Amino acid sequence: MIVTLKKEVLDPQGKVVSQTLKNMGYDNITNVRQGKHFDIELNETDKEKAKKAVEEICKKLLSNVVIEDYTINLK
Numbered sequence: 001m002i003v004t005l006k007k008e009v010l011d012p013q014g015k016v017v018s019q020t021l022k023n024m025g026y027d028n029i030t031n032v033r034q035g036k037h038f039d040i041e042l043n044e045t046d047k048e049k050a051k052k053a054v055e056e057i058c059k060k061l062l063s064n065v066v067i068e069d070y071t072i073n074l075k
Contacts, residue, residue, distance in 0.1 A: 001054060003063045003070045004035035038062060047074055 005011045018032040044050040058070045
């Protein structure tokens with residue numbers, strides 16, 4: 001699961017990383033967004049149940065849905 005700030009929310013850490021990369025000579029950087037990555041293992045064979053559980057975890061604990069988006073990738 002990947003959690004990132006919504007596009008319209010200012011990302012000060014991303015801005016600092018972007019500016020630092022430019023200072024290091026990476027002039028082709030146009031934007032950096034900082035986020036969080038979570039690997040969650042479930043003991044569940046039903047993909048729909050797994051996705052529903054992870055979605056609940058996102059909404060209740062791992063993301064602030066007011067200012068963050070999240071993406072779930074099931075393997």
